Amino acid sequence: MRAMNSKLLKQWPFLLMAALLLAGCAALRTTTPQPIVEGGGDAREDVEAGGYPPEVPAQPPLAAPTEFKGVAPLPEAASVEEAPAVGADAGRGPAVYPPAPAGEGNPVVPPDQQFFGPLQAGEIDDNAEFAAYLQYRWDYHQYLNYPVEELDVSERHIIRVTNREGLPVLGAQVVISSGQRTVTTLLTTATGRVYFFPRAYPYADAPSYTVTVRKGQASQSFTLTREQRDALWEVTLDVPRTRPPVQLDVLFLVDSTGSMSDEIEQLKDNMLSISAQIEALPENPDVRFALVYYRDRGDVYVVRTVDFTSNVQQFQRELMAVSAGGGDDTPESLNEALHEAVSNTHWRVDNTVSLIFLVADAPPHLDYPQDYSYAEELLRAVQMGIKVFPIGSRLDGEDFYQDQAEYIFRQMAQFTGGHFIFLTYADTPQSSGEPGTEYSVPEGRYTVEDLDVLVVKLVREELAALTSQQ
Numbered sequence: 344m345r346a347m348n349s350k351l352l353k354q355w356p357f358l359l360m361a362a363l364l365l366a367g368c369a370a371l372r373t374t375t376p377q378p379i380v381e382g383g384g385d386a387r388e389d390v391e392a393g394g395y396p397p398e399v400p401a402q403p404p405l406a407a408p409t410e411f412k413g414v415a416p417l418p419e420a421a422s423v424e425e426a427p428a429v430g431a432d433a434g435r436g437p438a439v440y441p442p443a444p445a446g447e448g449n450p451v452v453p454p455d456q457q458f459f460g461p462l463q464a465g466e467i468d469d470n471a472e473f474a475a476y477l478q479y480r481w482d483y484h485q486y487l488n489y490p491v492e493e494l495d496v497s498e499r500h501i502i503r504v505t506n507r508e509g510l511p512v513l514g515a516q517v518v519i520s521s522g523q524r525t526v527t528t529l530l531t532t533a534t535g536r537v538y539f540f541p542r543a544y545p546y547a548d549a550p551s552y553t554v555t556v557r558k559g560q561a562s563q564s565f566t567l568t569r570e571q572r573d574a575l576w577e578v579t580l581d582v583p584r585t586r587p588p589v590q591l592d593v594l595f596l597v598d599s600t601g602s603m604s605d606e607i608e609q610l611k612d613n614m615l616s617i618s619a620q621i622e623a624l625p626e627n628p629d630v631r632f633a634l635v636y637y638r639d640r641g642d643v644y645v646v647r648t649v650d651f652t653s654n655v656q657q658f659q660r661e662l663m664a665v666s667a668g669g670g671d672d673t674p675e676s677l678n679e680a681l682h683e684a685v686s687n688t689h690w691r692v693d694n695t696v697s698l699i700f701l702v703a704d705a706p707p708h709l710d711y712p713q714d715y716s717y718a719e720e721l722l723r724a725v726q727m728g729i730k731v732f733p734i735g736s737r738l739d740g741e742d743f744y745q746d747q748a749e750y751i752f753r754q755m756a757q758f759t760g761g762h763f764i765f766l767t768y769a770d771t772p773q774s775s776g777e778p779g780t781e782y783s784v785p786e787g788r789y790t791v792e793d794l795d796v797l798v799v800k801l802v803r804e805e806l807a808a809l810t811s812q813q
Contacts, residue, residue: 378500378567378574462609463778464734464797465789466764469757470538472788473499473573476757479783480750489747490709492718494758495542500567501575504535504556510584511535511808514694514728515558519567521549530728533589533696533808537725538760541569544722558582585809590695591628592651593621593802595662596684597636598677598703600670606736606766607667610702615659616795617700622655624799626806628696632658633688634665637680640711642669646680650688670705673744677707682715685724696805697729700798701755704736706748717751721758730761732801734794737766737781749782762801767791 469476477497483489504512517529517537526544529537541547554576555564561580595614599607618632634649649661681701690697707717724731733752738745756763767778773786792800 378571378576462606462613462794463767463791464764464794465767465780465784465791466762466797466801467784467788468762469753470760476753479753483746483750487746489743489750491747491750491754492709492716494540494718494721494754495547496540496758497572498540498542498569499573500539500541502529502537502539502554502556502567502578503575504531504558504578504580506580506582506584508584510810512558512580512582513585513696513809514692515556515580515582518555518557520553520555521546526552527722527726529725530692532728532730532760533805534760535808536760538758539567540758543758556580585694588627588629589806589809590691591621591630591802591806592633592690592695592697593618593630594633594635594651594684594688594699596680596699596701596703597634597665598675598705599636599665599667600638600642600675600705601668602670602673602704602738603736604667607665610736611662611665613795613798614662614702617798618655618658618662620795620799621802624803624806626803628806629653630655631691633684634658634661635680635684635688636665637676637683638669639672639675639708641671645676646683648683648688651690673705673738673740674708675703675705676711676714677703677705678711678715678717678720681707681717681720685720685727685729690727690729692727695728697727698761698802698805699724699729699731701731701733701752702736703733703752704738704748706744706751717755721755724759729759730805731755731759732761732798733763734798735763735765735782737768745781746783764794764797764801766794
């Protein structure tokens with residue numbers, strides 16, 4: 344609300360008017376931010392200029408072996424406040440293996456440890472190049488159309504929440520409603536952003552939504568209209584900045600099946616180095632680590648969990664015990680593992696930077712009866728402010744599964760606001776001679792770095808966002 348001119352305040356008629364206005368605004372104050380189209384200009388101009396693929400299907404026809412039933416309306420905001428306890432799904436959930444007791448003589452892996460033949464990787468942010476991502480999706484459904492669980496992201500609204508200093512607000516609840524019905528409740532991440540994709544939720548035909556943003560006692564509401572396909576909405580809350588130490592929860596979700604055996608030891612070395620480097624960051628975050636590793640139905644285990652711990656030595660000892668085996672067919676039980684990671688570990692949620700690093704090479708089984716849905720787990724993750732960063736390894740065998748895995752990994756990253764990370768290989772070189780990738784990421788859209796360096800850089804970017812004006 345703009346400040347009134349001090350000269351006008353001296354005049355009693357305006358004092359009377361101000362008193363009436365203040366009395367009428369004692370309840371929740373409503374503002375209507377104007378959408379800012381990402382990239383500038385009207386969305387229709389972007390389409391005409393080739394910014395969006397032609398005739399992107401809202402819901403591409405799927406050839407899934409079992410029908411995807413869709414997603415029921417999500418719970419109210421109160422359900423986001425507290426993560427379920429480990430083992431809540433006691434009837435069929437995986438066993439939980441708590442970390443071993445701390446002991447002496449088990450030092451943290453040195454942050455600067457160098458490995459023999461370190462893994463290298465690239466990464467892309469599909470939300471930063473949204474039009475290119477929509478084209479990738481359109482091409483996939485047009486020419487491949489392998490089974491996936493579809494989340495329609497063809498319309499995107501970014502809601503960015505900052506304080507009066509212009510700093511991102513971490514952990515603000517964003518409640519999106521259609522009439523009296525709650526569509527979803529999202530939680531802002533370290534960038535102060537949430538991504539709302541209306542066509543991925545119930546009531547997708549609503550012409551507009553009421554959005555209420557809350558943190559503590561501060562609250563703002565506005566009407567989100569749908570004239571644009573890609574819009575940015577700015578909201579300012581009168582709340583203090585996030586003070587150090589920042590709470591940071593990092594969970595590694597690891598495919599431990601036989602197809603990973605050629606790289607599992609190198610990946611473990613990199614994860615050990617990543618955990619040690621994060622522990623030693625100059626930002627000194629209040630960091631905890633967790634581990635979920637998985638195989639497939641019929642193996643010695645399906646999913647095993649090491650819940651969050653602030654003791655990095657405990658986490659590292661558990662990680663070192665992971666070995667690759669099982670997984671006779673290519674798809675794995677990633678659906679169940681993702682459910683365990685999101686819903687059955689003790690995330691702090693409130694005022695916490697929450698990250699999942701998925702290390703895998705294969706897609707989930709989409710043909711299992713009585714299985715979880717990765718699409719529903721992603722909807723739950725964004726309610727809790729969790730970002731997913733898949734790290735895709737090369738999959739030997741049929742291109743079918745490699746293409747399917749890439750699509751699903753990029754879905755997970757893009758929907759939650761994470762980045763897609765992929766290993767690069769010298770035997771698949773780029774034209775420059777640098778290691779390349781078999782994933783469908785064009786040259787020029789990524790640079791090659793050591794995997795541990797890249798992941799730590801992304802974590803530091805999340806922490807740095809909290810002190811960066813928008």
